[in-house]
Amino acid sequence: MYRGHVLCCGGTGCTSSGSEAIINEMEAQLKANGLENEIKVIKTGCFGLCALGPIMVVYPEGAFYSRVKVEDVKEIVEEHLLKGRIVTRLLYQETVEDDGIKSLNEVDFYKKQHRVALRNCGVIDPENIDEYIEADGYKALGKVLTEMTREEVIDEVTKSGLRGRGGGGFPTGLKWKFAYNAKGDKKFVACNADEGDPGAFMDRSILEGDPHSVIEAMAIAAYAVGADQGYIYIRAEYPIAVKRLEIAIGQARAYGLLGKNIFGTDFSFDLELRLGAGAFVCGEETALMTSIEGKRGEPRPRPPFPANQGLWAKPTLLNNVETYANITQIINNGAEWFSSIGTEKSKGTKVFALGGKINNTGLVEIPMGTTLREIIEEIGGGIPDGKKFKAAQTGGPSGGCIPAALMDTPIDYDSLIQIGSMMGSGGLIVMDEDNCMVDIAKFFLEFTVDESCGKCAPCRIGTKRLLEILTKITDGKGTMEDIDRLEELAYTIKNSSLCGLGQTAPNPVLSTLRYFRDEYIAHVKDKTCPAGVCKALSRYVINREKCKGCSLCSRQCPVGAISGKIKEPFVIDSDKCIKCGACMEACKFGAIYKK
Amino acid sequence: MKSLADLEAIRQRAATDVNIRREHDGTRIVVGMATCGIAAGARPVMTAFVEEIGKRNLSDVSVVQTGCIGMCRLEPIVEVMRPGEEKVTYVKMTPEKARRVVSEHIVNGNIVAEYTIGNA
Numbered sequence: 001m002y003r004g005h006v007l008c009c010g011g012t013g014c015t016s017s018g019s020e021a022i023i024n025e026m027e028a029q030l031k032a033n034g035l036e037n038e039i040k041v042i043k044t045g046c047f048g049l050c051a052l053g054p055i056m057v058v059y060p061e062g063a064f065y066s067r068v069k070v071e072d073v074k075e076i077v078e079e080h081l082l083k084g085r086i087v088t089r090l091l092y093q094e095t096v097e098d099d100g101i102k103s104l105n106e107v108d109f110y111k112k113q114h115r116v117a118l119r120n121c122g123v124i125d126p127e128n129i130d131e132y133i134e135a136d137g138y139k140a141l142g143k144v145l146t147e148m149t150r151e152e153v154i155d156e157v158t159k160s161g162l163r164g165r166g167g168g169g170f171p172t173g174l175k176w177k178f179a180y181n182a183k184g185d186k187k188f189v190a191c192n193a194d195e196g197d198p199g200a201f202m203d204r205s206i207l208e209g210d211p212h213s214v215i216e217a218m219a220i221a222a223y224a225v226g227a228d229q230g231y232i233y234i235r236a237e238y239p240i241a242v243k244r245l246e247i248a249i250g251q252a253r254a255y256g257l258l259g260k261n262i263f264g265t266d267f268s269f270d271l272e273l274r275l276g277a278g279a280f281v282c283g284e285e286t287a288l289m290t291s292i293e294g295k296r297g298e299p300r301p302r303p304p305f306p307a308n309q310g311l312w313a314k315p316t317l318l319n320n321v322e323t324y325a326n327i328t329q330i331i332n333n334g335a336e337w338f339s340s341i342g343t344e345k346s347k348g349t350k351v352f353a354l355g356g357k358i359n360n361t362g363l364v365e366i367p368m369g370t371t372l373r374e375i376i377e378e379i380g381g382g383i384p385d386g387k388k389f390k391a392a393q394t395g396g397p398s399g400g401c402i403p404a405a406l407m408d409t410p411i412d413y414d415s416l417i418q419i420g421s422m423m424g425s426g427g428l429i430v431m432d433e434d435n436c437m438v439d440i441a442k443f444f445l446e447f448t449v450d451e452s453c454g455k456c457a458p459c460r461i462g463t464k465r466l467l468e469i470l471t472k473i474t475d476g477k478g479t480m481e482d483i484d485r486l487e488e489l490a491y492t493i494k495n496s497s498l499c500g501l502g503q504t505a506p507n508p509v510l511s512t513l514r515y516f517r518d519e520y521i522a523h524v525k526d527k528t529c530p531a532g533v534c535k536a537l538s539r540y541v542i543n544r545e546k547c548k549g550c551s552l553c554s555r556q557c558p559v560g561a562i563s564g565k566i567k568e569p570f571v572i573d574s575d576k577c578i579k580c581g582a583c584m585e586a587c588k589f590g591a592i593y594k595k
Numbered sequence: 596m597k598s599l600a601d602l603e604a605i606r607q608r609a610a611t612d613v614n615i616r617r618e619h620d621g622t623r624i625v626v627g628m629a630t631c632g633i634a635a636g637a638r639p640v641m642t643a644f645v646e647e648i649g650k651r652n653l654s655d656v657s658v659v660q661t662g663c664i665g666m667c668r669l670e671p672i673v674e675v676m677r678p679g680e681e682k683v684t685y686v687k688m689t690p691e692k693a694r695r696v697v698s699e700h701i702v703n704g705n706i707v708a709e710y711t712i713g714n715a
Binding site: 001002003004005007038040059060061062082083084085103123124130131133134135136138139142146255256257263264 | 596597598599602605606608609610611612613615616618626628629633641642644645646648649650657658659660661662
């Protein structure tokens with residue numbers, strides 16, 4: 001028995017800000033103070049508040065230490081753990097009250113969240129199956145195998161209203177039914193953990209923080225559709241998630257929760273991992289399955305759909321990580337409970353990875369129907385440096401942007417499609433007035449051009465041409481005809497590409513054109529970039545009034561573009577200037593500005 | 596694992612350990628761990644509480660520390676707070692006394708009057 005638990009975040013975010021060293025120091029300090037048998041250190045998954053990492057929570061007090069440094073550990077051990085005095089200075093200040101500390105659930109960041117898929121992340125030790133079992137883990141699998149028929153399981157999932165969390169939003173129950181109905185001597189279940197959208201890390205966090213929830217759900221799915229073998233396709237770029245999955249699969253096998261005759265029934269199921277080599281297209285279902293088979297990851301036309309002909313041409317059920325993470329909760333709490341959360345057509349919750357120009361970057365799980373304003377202003381803590389919100393990008397390179405005017409749109413599958421964006425897998429990138437929307441569209445196009453597999457012409461050639469036109473516009477050489485051509489080409493690519501990658505690649509262009517056409521026009525007609533991002537269109541100028549003629553800027557300029565006489569205003573030669581900004585940084589009088 | 600009962604057994608075994616992280620209204624044992632308390636031997640007292648609670652699988656009891664209560668001559672001081680009952684303060688505690696408090700007071704609800712501050 002331990003009298004205290006120290007939970008340290010071992011997710012990718014906190015690990016990259018040094019949590020590993022903190023955990024080691026904590027263990028060393030506990031030993032030095034003879035506390036190693038009283039206090040237990042647990043490495044958890046992501047708490048969600050990545051902006052405040054590395055995070056450490058001490059129980060039974062529930063003290064939430066944020067941005068912990070290795071030097072702080074000694075003080076936490078000697079003061080808090082040895083003498084029982086919480087180190088208020090190091091606490092997340094939002095939790096500090098006059099007469100003590102308040103529970104995390106009352107903090108703005110967590111207050112509006114509803115954690116279903118993330119319920120165990122940051123709460124249990126992901127490398128200890130007992131802690132998962134204690135949190136009612138594998139209870140749903142036991143219930144399904146001993147009390148429910150396969151049809152009842154599918155019925156429950158259908159009734160819950162759960163839709164695919166990978167982005168498409170296809171009803172999960174229906175997908176299971178297709179795989180159940182498919183004829184075949186062998187069936188497979190698979191999990192898409194090839195999370196490729198820039199800025200998205202929901203699936204990684206679930207696998208790092210609660211790997212068993214996905215394993216258990218896959219076993220339930222296998223029982224329902226009649227499969228006995230599963231594959232998790234995960235990116236090799238997620239080493240922590242891969243390691244925890246391997247540990248979890250090993251522990252589940254040791255307990256007989258994977259393998260032959262699970263819970264003493266006829267049902268047998270086992271799982272294997274397949275590591276992706278980093279191609280974005282492998283997140284597309286047919287390409288993913290081709291890759292699992294050991295071939296080059298390229299998509300193929302549908303039909304036949306995977307439910308009928310998937311892995312090795314056998315019926316295959318493929319769901320996303322977050323979709324699976326909801327399954328055990330639906331079985332344990334009932335379809336009615338699940339469908340009571342969310343909106344009419346989008347049930348349950350959605351996890352978003354908040355990134356970009358926002359104070360609380362991190363992971364949030366909200367009920368469907370929450371507005372973008374609530375996510376950004378209340379949970380996300382607003383935009384840093386008092387800047388103005390301009391737009392949010394959902395769905396990564398396949399999605400679109402939501403402008404400030406539509407901030408009160410409820411976040412659900414259908415509302416987002418209606419305003420020209422999409423739910424996507426859950427990346428949510430916030431942009432402020434300093435972001436140029438043409439540049440954003442160009443960024444995503446660069447990504448899709450890189451990641452297009454090249455199998456079909458519209459995607460391979462079309463996205464390249466789109467990018468060329470965008471580059472022309474940001475270089476200040478665009479014409480009004482270019483904007484029309486951009487739009488026409490975008491629709492052609494959408495309508496004629498083979499798979500989801502090409503079909504959605506033009507979305508960032510189309511949605512920025514829809515809401516920020518004026519910015520495109522400013523680039524083309526006025527040859528200016530309103531946000532001052534596009535280098536070719538911006539100009540550095542010296543304010544004659546403020547310039548003291550100290551010559552510092554001219555000495556900093558790497559290309560000798562600044563000239564003048566000492567004690568008289570200097571001038572920048574725009575033809576020579578390479579817009580590096582070194583002069584502006586050097587000026588002590590704020591005399592240089594960008595226009 | 597061959598049955599739901601096996602699963603439940605594992606769940607209960609793990610519960611004693613994990614419970615500490617839940618918000619619960621169970622019994623709190625507060626040990627004075629300021630310099631005076633530690634000097635008087637509060638650490639072995641606290642360890643005895645922790646061990647005894649672990650041995651008896653009491654999942655709804657937490658052991659926490661506090662600073663100086665102000666009566667240094669009576670250290671080690673331990674306060675026991677059971678939900679719905681008045682706080683009981685034990686003084687001049689030892690590991691043996693701690694074990695007796697667990698079995699009589701925490702488990703069976705009978706205050707060990709001879710160790711309380713009223714009898715000091």
